[in-house]
Amino acid sequence: MRKKTLLLLMLCGFALASTAQQPPLSRCSVNNINATIIGDGSCFAKLATVNSDNCPTWEVPAGSGKETVFQHTLWFGGLDADDSLHLSAFRFGQVGQDYWSGPLTTTNATIDMMTLLKYYHVWNLTHEEIDFFIAHHDEAGYETPDDILTWPAHGEGDYAANLAPFVDVDGNGHYDPEAGDYPDIKGDQCLYFIFNDSYKNHTESGGSKIGLEIHAMIYAYSDSEDEALNNTVFVNYQFFNRSANDYHDVYLGLWSDFDIGYGWDDYIGCDVLRGSYFAYNGTPIDGYGEPESYGENPPVQVLTILAGPYMDADGRDNPKYNGDCDALFNETHPADKYAYNGFNFGNGIADDERLGMTGFLYHNNSSAINGDPSTAPEYYNFMRGIWKNGNHMQYGGNGYEGPNVVGPECNFMFPGDSDPCNFGTNGIAPNEEYNTGDKFWTEDECQNIPNDRRGVGLVGPFSFNAGSTQVIDYAMITVWNNESLSAIERKGDFIDHIRDLFNHGFSK
Ligand SMILES: [Ca+2]
Numbered sequence: 014m015r016k017k018t019l020l021l022l023m024l025c026g027f028a029l030a031s032t033a034q035q036p037p038l039s040r041c042s043v044n045n046i047n048a049t050i051i052g053d054g055s056c057f058a059k060l061a062t063v064n065s066d067n068c069p070t071w072e073v074p075a076g077s078g079k080e081t082v083f084q085h086t087l088w089f090g091g092l093d094a095d096d097s098l099h100l101s102a103f104r105f106g107q108v109g110q111d112y113w114s115g116p117l118t119t120t121n122a123t124i125d126m127m128t129l130l131k132y133y134h135v136w137n138l139t140h141e142e143i144d145f146f147i148a149h150h151d152e153a154g155y156e157t158p159d160d161i162l163t164w165p166a167h168g169e170g171d172y173a174a175n176l177a178p179f180v181d182v183d184g185n186g187h188y189d190p191e192a193g194d195y196p197d198i199k200g201d202q203c204l205y206f207i208f209n210d211s212y213k214n215h216t217e218s219g220g221s222k223i224g225l226e227i228h229a230m231i232y233a234y235s236d237s238e239d240e241a242l243n244n245t246v247f248v249n250y251q252f253f254n255r256s257a258n259d260y261h262d263v264y265l266g267l268w269s270d271f272d273i274g275y276g277w278d279d280y281i282g283c284d285v286l287r288g289s290y291f292a293y294n295g296t297p298i299d300g301y302g303e304p305e306s307y308g309e310n311p312p313v314q315v316l317t318i319l320a321g322p323y324m325d326a327d328g329r330d331n332p333k334y335n336g337d338c339d340a341l342f343n344e345t346h347p348a349d350k351y352a353y354n355g356f357n358f359g360n361g362i363a364d365d366e367r368l369g370m371t372g373f374l375y376h377n378n379s380s381a382i383n384g385d386p387s388t389a390p391e392y393y394n395f396m397r398g399i400w401k402n403g404n405h406m407q408y409g410g411n412g413y414e415g416p417n418v419v420g421p422e423c424n425f426m427f428p429g430d431s432d433p434c435n436f437g438t439n440g441i442a443p444n445e446e447y448n449t450g451d452k453f454w455t456e457d458e459c460q461n462i463p464n465d466r467r468g469v470g471l472v473g474p475f476s477f478n479a480g481s482t483q484v485i486d487y488a489m490i491t492v493w494n495n496e497s498l499s500a501i502e503r504k505g506d507f508i509d510h511i512r513d514l515f516n517h518g519f520s521k
Pocket residue numbers: 181182183184185186187188189192194
């Protein structure tokens with residue numbers, strides 16, 4: 014883990030230099046996952062400004078000292094009316110910074126330092142605390158938790174009047190905890206924070222500011238009877254366009270540097286139909302006995318996109334995917350294809366459809382054509398499945414060159430057998446031996462050398478007009494072997510179960 018240790022030191026120096034204090038962070042730890050969340054847009058991150066041994070990104074099982082996620086962040090970019098690119102992204106923060114704490118003014122999408130410091134915090138509440146507040150808040154001797162008292166329900170002055178959601182018990186439209194109003198949280202534990210891309214110019218990607226304000230709710234359920242739910246953390250991001258720009262061809266990327274225990278022997282892949290990507294150990298035994306390695310039976314780490322941003326309206330309740338591939342690729346109604354893994358299709362309501370995962374790209378820890386992006390156009394190209402040399406991803410092999418790269422152009426790498434309608438190649442069957450039905454593109458099949466894998470789940474295109482909002486919901490799930498099945502074999506059922514819970518509003 015030599016390279017990653019070095020990275021931590023660089024990150025540490027950067028964070029200290031830029032803020033001169035510990036970043037706003039909190040812990041999501043209500044179930045089998047112990048995750049550190051940084052509220053300034055670093056997201057699920059390992060920052061060495063705090064003791065990294067006590068600050069795991071994604072420790073699972075909680076207390077084990079072993080992790081499956083090294084870093085997990087958000088990329089977001091699109092074109093304005095003049096087709097100029099605006100983009101914010103974050104990987105490790107060793108280059109610079111594109112995100113900061115706090116909301117933006119609705120007048121000109123800015124934030125001053127005093128307001129930033131006010132929001133330099135992650136609010137962290139449990140359902141139990143809220144229930145206790147509801148039952149006892151008007152009793153003598155009850156002390157309201159700070160995170161209920163200071164819940165950021167309202168912005169002042171030029172900031173939006175309504176920010177964090179709350180239950181308005183006295184019905185006056187204002188958050189008054191002393192009158193019994195309380196935060197409207199999801200899950201058994203909920204972390205809430207607000208961040209933006211426009212406090213300063215972007216030094217990580219170099220991209221132009223978007224005017225993007227993000228409200229993040231990260232939540233989890235504790236349920237020892239439900240193994241999948243007990244190993245899952247959910248993310249809900251609300252995106253607010255505080256700028257005067259109408260953006261089109263907007264894409265977002267959910268970028269992850271997964272490390273299954275020991276980080277240098279991993280593989281990665283995706284499940285197109287389930288809108289998910291995942292990392293797994295590239296060898297049967299994880300690592301070589303390092304403290305962070307799982308050894309036998311390493312888990313699989315999954316990210317599943319439950320419901321992405323709203324699609325552009327076409328006046329149609331685009332039909333649900335029912336297994337009919339031909340119906341999916343409808344020339345008159347091109348948006349119908351997104352039913353494959355999207356949300357709100359065929360529910361009787363027109364134009365509430367939300368995109369699912371529309372692409373998955375893996376890249377290496379390197380500066381090669383398929384290595385880490387560093388400029389805004391490189392990030393934006395990656396989010397559209399385009400490599401640094403300007404070529405679109407191709408089916409097979411490493412996706413860009415070599416004998417196993419057979420084409421055609423594709424949007425999902427290492428889909429295995431998860432794409433029976435060829436959604437990832439726009440309805441066209443992959444070339445050569447992948448077309449025979451018994452050979453599928455995975456890292457195992459390519460006999461790649463296991464290494465440090467990074468990947469980005471892509472969602473787009475969508476529109477993001479001035480003053481409008483967008484949203485994404487996704488979940489990160491750690492999957493374990495049981496006595497009869499491997500984690501790889503079980504992951505499909507885990508994902509289906511979590512997607513089903515979400516689709517039914519968590520009413521079991
Ligand atoms: Ca009120």
